[in-house]
Amino acid sequence: MPTDKFFKQIANKVHPGEKLVSTHCSYCGMQCGMNLRVDTHSNTIIGVEPRYDFPVNLGKMCPKGVTAYQQVNHPDRIKRPLVRRDPSLKGTPDGFAEVSWEEALTLVTNKFKELQARYGKDTLSVYSGVSMTNEKCYLTGKFARVGLQTRYVDYNGRFCMSSAAAGLNRSLGIDRGSTVPWTDIHQTDCLFIAGSNAAECHPTSMFRIWEVQKRGGYLIVADPRETPLARRADIHLDLRPGTDLALANGIVHLLIKNGHIDEEFIRNHTNGFEETKELVASFTPEYVSEITGIAVEKIVRAAEIYGKAPEAIVLFCRGIEQQSKGTDNVSGYTNMALVTGKIGRPKSGVATLTGQGNGQGGREHGQKADQLPGYRKMDNPEHVREVACLWGIPEEEMPQKGVSAYEMFQLMLDKTIRSMYLLCSNPAVSAPNQNHVRAAMKSLDFMVCADFYMSESAEYADVILPVTTWAEDDGTTTNLEGRVIRHRQAQEWYAESKPDWWIQIEIAKRMGRGQYFEHLKNPRDIFDELRRLSKGATADYSGITYEKIDQQNGVFWPCTDDGDQGTPHLFLDKKFKHPDGKAKICALPYRPPAEEPDDEYPLRLTTGRVVYHYLSGNQTRRIPFLKAMYPDPLLEVHPETAKKYGLEHGELVLLQTRRGEAKYRVKVIAAIRPDTVFVAYHWGKDESINLLTNPALDPYSRMPEFKACAAKIVKLPKEEQLHG
Ligand SMILES: Nc1nc2c(c(=O)[nH]1)N[C@H]1C(S)=C(S)[C@@H](COP(=O)(O)OP(=O)(O)OC[C@H]3O[C@@H](n4cnc5c(=O)[nH]c(N)nc54)[C@H](O)[C@@H]3O)O[C@H]1N2
Ligand SMILES: Nc1nc2c(c(=O)[nH]1)N[C@H]1C(S)=C(S)[C@@H](COP(=O)(O)OP(=O)(O)OC[C@H]3O[C@@H](n4cnc5c(=O)[nH]c(N)nc54)[C@H](O)[C@@H]3O)O[C@H]1N2
Ligand code: SF4
Ligand SMILES: [Mo]
Numbered sequence: 001m002p003t004d005k006f007f008k009q010i011a012n013k014v015h016p017g018e019k020l021v022s023t024h025c026s027y028c029g030m031q032c033g034m035n036l037r038v039d040t041h042s043n044t045i046i047g048v049e050p051r052y053d054f055p056v057n058l059g060k061m062c063p064k065g066v067t068a069y070q071q072v073n074h075p076d077r078i079k080r081p082l083v084r085r086d087p088s089l090k091g092t093p094d095g096f097a098e099v100s101w102e103e104a105l106t107l108v109t110n111k112f113k114e115l116q117a118r119y120g121k122d123t124l125s126v127y128s129g130v131s132m133t134n135e136k137c138y139l140t141g142k143f144a145r146v147g148l149q150t151r152y153v154d155y156n157g158r159f160c161m162s163s164a165a166a167g168l169n170r171s172l173g174i175d176r177g178s179t180v181p182w183t184d185i186h187q188t189d190c191l192f193i194a195g196s197n198a199a200e201c202h203p204t205s206m207f208r209i210w211e212v213q214k215r216g217g218y219l220i221v222a223d224p225r226e227t228p229l230a231r232r233a234d235i236h237l238d239l240r241p242g243t244d245l246a247l248a249n250g251i252v253h254l255l256i257k258n259g260h261i262d263e264e265f266i267r268n269h270t271n272g273f274e275e276t277k278e279l280v281a282s283f284t285p286e287y288v289s290e291i292t293g294i295a296v297e298k299i300v301r302a303a304e305i306y307g308k309a310p311e312a313i314v315l316f317c318r319g320i321e322q323q324s325k326g327t328d329n330v331s332g333y334t335n336m337a338l339v340t341g342k343i344g345r346p347k348s349g350v351a352t353l354t355g356q357g358n359g360q361g362g363r364e365h366g367q368k369a370d371q372l373p374g375y376r377k378m379d380n381p382e383h384v385r386e387v388a389c390l391w392g393i394p395e396e397e398m399p400q401k402g403v404s405a406y407e408m409f410q411l412m413l414d415k416t417i418r419s420m421y422l423l424c425s426n427p428a429v430s431a432p433n434q435n436h437v438r439a440a441m442k443s444l445d446f447m448v449c450a451d452f453y454m455s456e457s458a459e460y461a462d463v464i465l466p467v468t469t470w471a472e473d474d475g476t477t478t479n480l481e482g483r484v485i486r487h488r489q490a491q492e493w494y495a496e497s498k499p500d501w502w503i504q505i506e507i508a509k510r511m512g513r514g515q516y517f518e519h520l521k522n523p524r525d526i527f528d529e530l531r532r533l534s535k536g537a538t539a540d541y542s543g544i545t546y547e548k549i550d551q552q553n554g555v556f557w558p559c560t561d562d563g564d565q566g567t568p569h570l571f572l573d574k575k576f577k578h579p580d581g582k583a584k585i586c587a588l589p590y591r592p593p594a595e596e597p598d599d600e601y602p603l604r605l606t607t608g609r610v611v612y613h614y615l616s617g618n619q620t621r622r623i624p625f626l627k628a629m630y631p632d633p634l635l636e637v638h639p640e641t642a643k644k645y646g647l648e649h650g651e652l653v654l655l656q657t658r659r660g661e662a663k664y665r666v667k668v669i670a671a672i673r674p675d676t677v678f679v680a681y682h683w684g685k686d687e688s689i690n691l692l693t694n695p696a697l698d699p700y701s702r703m704p705e706f707k708a709c710a711a712k713i714v715k716l717p718k719e720e721q722l723h724g
Helices: 063-071 101-119 134-147 162-172 182-187 203-214 244-257 263-269 273-280 285-292 296-308 326-340 381-391 405-413 434-442 500-516 523-534 546-552 624-629 639-645 718-723
Strands: 018-024 033-039 044-050 082-084 096-098 124-128 152-155 190-194 218-222 235-237 312-316 349-352 419-423 446-451 463-466 475-478 483-487 603-608 634-637 652-656 661-668 676-680 694-697 709-715
Touching: 018 483, 033 063, 044 063, 063 624, 082 101, 101 124, 101 419, 101 446, 101 463, 101 500, 124 134, 124 405, 134 152, 134 475, 134 500, 134 523, 152 405, 162 326, 162 349, 182 203, 190 203, 190 244, 190 296, 190 326, 203 218, 218 296, 235 296, 244 273, 244 285, 244 296, 244 326, 263 326, 273 326, 285 296, 296 326, 312 326, 326 349, 381 523, 405 434, 405 694, 475 523, 483 546, 634 639, 639 661
Parallel strands: 124 152, 124 419, 190 218, 190 312, 218 235, 312 349, 419 446, 446 463, 603 676, 634 661
Antiparallel strands: 018 033, 033 044, 082 096, 082 463, 475 483, 603 709, 634 676, 652 661, 652 709
């Protein structure tokens, strides 16, 4: 692996006719470094090349990354604001007319004011996402609470990182996704990876993962499917969906039994060991095998390898987090590191693989219903006072905390919420229990959607506001390591589109709240405000500047003053972030998924991703190469199960759960458990697997159970086969 001298930035290098703009991929939390190639005659983006000078990806990119630039000048871009003229066409892309920004913004603010006058301030809601810069995420929280003065703001991270956040906060007292920088990953002796399809979802991590094995280290993977990662693993723990907590407890049981624990570390730096020891006592390999379906020997061997490894990193992802006990799963796997003391030093620790590009930064700056910038809490009066003071609003004007993303849709159905400002998310594909969510959006009195393409959700809007893409604006994101990095504008704002921050400031002004927003003229102003506000808070960015990011190739938070270089490794001083400085080993009783298979719905359905598409698919289903590689969703079924139901590869079938149904073509594949089926969720309308998923929420994180519910396959008559 290269040394620092290779990491020379070549931003804005110009040759006649072409310049390179150093930036980062728009998609996943890896935030791979790349240069956008810009034609200087037309000032348009014409291509991309990976950056070798960014230490995370070292010149590597995945199929989504290398085609991401094709989004920017795509013919499907929305060019001007759209206003719905025909309400009867709600739920379709038709019935809109192009209008000027002035007309659109006047309509939006008049409607907002009218609804608030009739039904109170909280009748408005803001539903956001984190494929946006820190500047935009921060401003969105302020826009909702200060600009629109509503309590109802939440975001798609509820469906993504909320269990990781709740679990890490509970165990370690802080939620910075990774306790180590990514440059540690390949240097460890054992990687224990649970619920991650990294080869498809964080592909540029793979060279580091393989490197561990090349160096003689071990790879252990817990996943109901034999993903590319699992296939190469030394041990594949092929568990039943939704049974992770039993596995985690079982491994901790064995670590204790085999004496692979660090008693001094436990004594000096943790609480909760005795209760946990007692709780896991019954989680013998035999009992765990019964619950999870994993062979006893594999469980025993996995615990032995992790226990004996001098250095080890536990990695987890949505496979364990998107469950109604996702928070417990996170704390359960984190217990492994805490009882062995394999945390708080280089090459050992825990990390969640953050999903969206700014999934880390976006969850720190106050878009969440119960949270304020810097990771401050709304139920802490001191935090509320500090932020109100910094925003310059009277403390009593600070709205109360709201409800989580899925719960907002429930409030729409009962008319508590009558309007939504939606940006950077496509819940008509991504939220669970779609029948309910689509009905909620349809029931709104007035809906605004800010997007650069028409989306399944935008079809429910009354006004669509065209926004710039990631490549047309400056700003920062925080990658899966906790490293704050810079995105740079490579092209002028497309057609009449505007950045999200510009739109929110304009709306705030028209709502009579301009005094709190007018001083913010560009992303840098917003970053400076965010920085100031974060001072002294958990996610402290106060020492981070755009210049320092350039000099250091990114800055890891916390970074508390000008002289601070940032914090790549957390807890080197063994000080965890609970008030007593100790981490919490959690005693977590096992409970099954909210819905278990039965006679009527005998299969376990789990959902996730494929390498070619991103989230709701609204960005990737338009890119010719990606679409060609994976045009439609497929139902993965084990050959034994296919035989049992008489299914052929390629056959169209009906998949049903208690909440809904959809038709899929069968992909017969041995790389899945016979009792489990899998569908990727990147498609909308009738193909959406979220018509079927279970909205059972985790009690702490309010995360829905995307990863486990009961389903059945119904064969379709021959005639339907031909037409489907
Ligand atoms: N190509 C691609 N890459 C992406 C994204 C994308 O949409 N497409 N999205 C990004 C985002 S936002 C996210 S959140 C991440 C998600 O990244 P991942 O979490 O890696 O992706 P998923 O496919 O949702 O699920 C991961 C694995 O969990 C397994 N799994 C299912 N149920 C269980 C279970 O009960 N226990 C365990 N242990 N495993 C289980 C699945 O079989 C799957 O292989 O990816 C990011 N990267
Ligand atoms: N069944 C099932 N469902 C899931 C999951 C699962 O594993 N299984 N995973 C969940 C997870 S982890 C996630 S992260 C969610 C994601 O779900 P969504 O948030 O719905 O996903 P996206 O496709 O990213 O939606 C982003 C939308 O905003 C637009 N957009 C992109 N950038 C910007 C911007 O800067 N500004 C504005 N205004 N718009 C922008 C895009 O065009 C797109 O229409 O899905 C969740 N849903
Ligand atoms: S791994 Fe993630 S950040 Fe890197 S190129 Fe692929 S999608 Fe983009
Ligand atoms: Mo995600």
